[in-house]
Amino acid sequence: MRRHGLNIRTLFVCLTSVLLFSAQLALAQQQRTGGEATLKIAVVDPNGAAITAAWVSVKTAEGIEQKGQTNRQGEVTFTRLSKGTALVRVEAAGFEARFLGDIKLSAGSNRAEVQLEIASIKEDVSVAEDEQEKNSDPRGNAFSSVLGEEQIAALPDDPEEFENAINQLAGPDATIRVNGFRGGKLPPKSQIREIRFRRNPFAAEFHERGFVSVDVFTKPGISDWHGSFGFGFRDEALSARPVFAPRRGPEQLRRLNFTLDGPLWKNHTSLFLSADATSNYDSKTVVAALPEGRFDDVTLRPARRLNLSARVEHLLDKTHALRFEYQRNAGRQDNLGVGDFDLPDRAYTLDQSEHILRLSESGVFAKRFLNEVRAQVRLTERETLALSDAPAIQVLNAFTRGGAQTGGNRRTREFEVADNLDFSTGRHAMRAGFLFEAGNYRSDEMANANGTFIFASLDAFRAGRPTIFSQRTGDPSLSFSRYQFAWYWQDDFRWRKNLMLSFGLRQEFQSQLRDRSNFAPRVGLTWSPNKAGTLTVRAGAGLFYDWFEAGTYEQTLRVNGQRQSDLVVRDPGFPDPFSNGTAGTLLPPGRIQSDPRMQIPSIAMAGLGVEARLLKRFRLNADYRFERGLHLLRGRNINAPVAGLGRPNPTEGNIIQIESSASSTSHRMMLHFGPLMLNSKLFWMVTYMYSNTINDGNGPLGLPADNYNLRAERGPAPTDIRHFFSAFLSR
Known part of the structure; x- marks a missing residue:
């Protein structure tokens, strides 16, 4: 010892x-x-892609100048710089030279990003760009925030918590794109070069409307091999017992993640691999009133998920880069459908898998044009399996038991190709492009295939007197295809040094609708009124369209009265709904159809935004949006009984027609407050939104209380969140 x-x-x-x-x-x-500074400069094009072989010069206040050329990642680092201010000039073939003055250097590491515009067809004398010019550029840094590698490294390591942090920073209704693609999973934070939050909703290139769009750019390539391995564990030790639960339910989460990236061909080709596996379970409380007495229990809900991704970045030449990516995301969830009034025999299992293939290429050609083309193939499969195939029994305000009334398979094959072209001439910076999406859908999913009994009360259940029996009958198998197309053109015209005017036009149409004249004009202006550039004003207006979703269109094909129909028996027998003789009433079968005159939904939007830099340390954004929705989709029973007259067509049951007759009005104000420059040691953001949304329709399959008095439906929308507040802090 x-x-x-x-x-x-x-x-x-x-x-x-x-x-x-x-x-x-x-x-x-x-x-x-002696407190020397290091400056890393990243040079990117208007799409956020790295520009290689760009020449960068840095001149300090003492007159000492250093020069360097960007590497494969579009970055160049300067060391042993003195503290204070520095002048930076960036030049690259095919792009406008850019001069930045008064970049502040502090002791230690500093980072700056320089975005170059496509060279104008008419050559101009290169002059220093002041704050007014930078802030009046709708694609510039005004009304946007950027997270670099150091700030991203300070975010949570857990992939789900990392994604939640991005959503909190963006605020509600944000659209997230990774290298221009929507959908799929976010890459690991170690493989992300930059995250940019933009507030430019009136650009013609966007289909979506909203306050913020989030662009995630991955690292274009690396010179050394790197890897990481992580493990996470969490259980119910710090969780409280739910109020109505008889005991605290078990909870656990176990997560493994792995990344590996490095050069396959140095300075040409890089490989990025990642894997994320999760096994977890939580508990759902069941509280019900049974004929024999109160029932309360806790049901375990296991789940597991595995996400894999591989990405290859290849530099074709100094101005062209090729990117290929594959994702596989799969998961299984058990004991879904259980909780509240739903008893354990209502459980069902959901298995899902997703395969995504992505290919993109970007670069400069003819020394004046920057083009980005991308293509994506997305394959998904979903299988639902119910624990029981017994008919469902629903006793209002008491319990629901029996089968989950869901099951079957669904497969989708979706293809997307898009192209964006940037070019400049004189004082005009233009962008044009198109988007084509096509999909094939196969499904044999069943809903309410074994029927549902509804009882008005426990006493009615004890007496065996259901009020309604409903069942969807017929063959659930179907297959269909569809496509949708959009093109756009955008012109950002510099009217004055501190004023930029934007004009754009977009057209969209879908194969399911006859409506083709869906032109969406967009206008906007960005103005920086003071010389210091501490105040920027942005205003705009435009028309947006919403797609007629594939899932809604599928219901019109599935429940069309021929393939499938809804059977309804009033005052049925129990357990045999047809055993009640003449007392039961078999109603004619119902169906779902779309209005032949249906139009694509449209939303007219106008907005005004102000960004102010306060005390040279903080940034305040105030954005107001007004939206007016027209031709919105709603469901309406066009064969509903009329008091004293019965149904218009007594030989048919409910005919749910999807029509574009709803409207909405929305006022929203969003405030963002945060630091002017985000740093890696501590960054934060505070967001508040006030919203007031009124509508008279709740979706394509939502029915009004009175099918013949639609005006009475006007009121607060279900999605109306009057006040929203979010605060984010990371260090």
């Missing part, structure tokens, strides 16, 4: 000596550098 203790003391002395020696070395290094 004595000898063992001596070894421990010796080890402690050795470790202490090493730490003291390391501290002395660090102090000596700091004294030698």
Whole structure:
């Protein structure tokens, strides 16, 4: 024991000596550098892609100048710079030269991103770009926030918490794109170069409307191999017992993640791999009133998920880059459908898998044009399996038991191709492009195939007197295809040094609708009124369209009265709905159809935004949006009984018609407050939104209370969130 203790003391002395020696070395290094600064500059094109072989020069206040060329990642680093201000000039073939003045350098690491515009067809004399010019550029840094690699590294390591952090920073209704693609999973944060939050909703290139769009750009390539391995664990130790639960339910989450990236061909080709596996379970409380008495229990809900991705980045030449990516995302969830009034026999299992293939190429051609083309193939499969195939029994305000009334398979094959072209002429910076999407859908999913009994009360259940029996009958198998297309043109015209005017036009149409004249004009202006550039005003207006979704269109094909129909029996027998003789009433079968005159939904939007830089440290954004929805989709029973007259067509049951007759009005104000420059040590953001949304329709399959008095439906929308507040802090 004595000898063992001596070894421990010796080890402690050795470790202490090493730490003291390391501290002395660090102090000596700091004294030698004298508080010198390091500056890393990233050069990107208007799409956010890295520009290689760009020449960058940095000149300090003392007149000392350093020059360098960007690497495969579009970055160049300058060391041993003196603190203070510096002048930066960036030049690249096919792009306008850019001059940045008064970049502040502090001791230690500094980072700046420079976005170059496509060279104008008419050559102009290159002059220094002041704050008014930068802030009046709708694609510039005004009304946008950027997270670099250092800030991204400070975000949570857990993939789900990382994604939640991005959503909190963006605020509600944000659209997230990764290298221009929507959907799929976010890449690991170690593989992300930059995250840009933009507030430019009136650009013609966007189909979606909203306050914020989030563009995630991955690292274009690396020179060394890197890898990471992570493990996470969480259980119910700090969870409280739900109020109505008889006990605290078990919870657990186990997560493994892995990344590996490096060069396959140095300075040409890089490989990025990642894997994320999760196994977890939580508990759902069941509280019901059964004929034999109160029932309460806790049901375990296991789930597991595995996400894999591989990406290859290849530099074709100095101005062209090729990117290929594959994702596989799969998951299984058990005991869904259980909880609240739903008893354990209502459980069902959901298995889902997704395969995504992505290919994109971007670069400059003819020295004046920047083109980006991307294509995506998305394959998904979904299988639902119910624990029981018994008819469902629903006793209002008491319990629901029996089968989940869901099951079957669904497969989708979706294809997308898009192209964006940027070019400039004189004072015009233009962008044009198109989007084509096509899909094939196959499904044999069943809903309410074994029927549902509805009882008005427990007493009615004890007496065996259901009020309604409903069942969807017929063959659920179907297959259909569809496509949708959009093109756009955008012109950003610099009217004055501090004023940019934007004009755009977009057209969209779908194969399911006859409506083709869906032109969406967009206009906007960006104005920086003061010379210091501390105030920027942005205003705009435009027309947007919403797609007629594939899932809604599928219902019109599935429940069309021929393939499938809804059977309804009033006052049925129990357990045999047809055993009640003449007392039961079999209603004619119902169906779902779309209005032949249906139009694509449209939303007219106008907005005004102000960004102010306060005390040279903070940024305040205030955005107001007004929206007027026209031709919105609603469901209406056009064969509903009329008081005293019965149904218009007594030989048919409910005919749910999807029509574009609804409307909405929305006022929203969003405030963002945060630091002017985000740093890696501490960054934060506060968001508040006020919203007031009124409508008279709740979706394509939502029915009004009175099918012949639609005006009475006007009121607060279900999605109306009057106040929203979010605060984010990371260090």
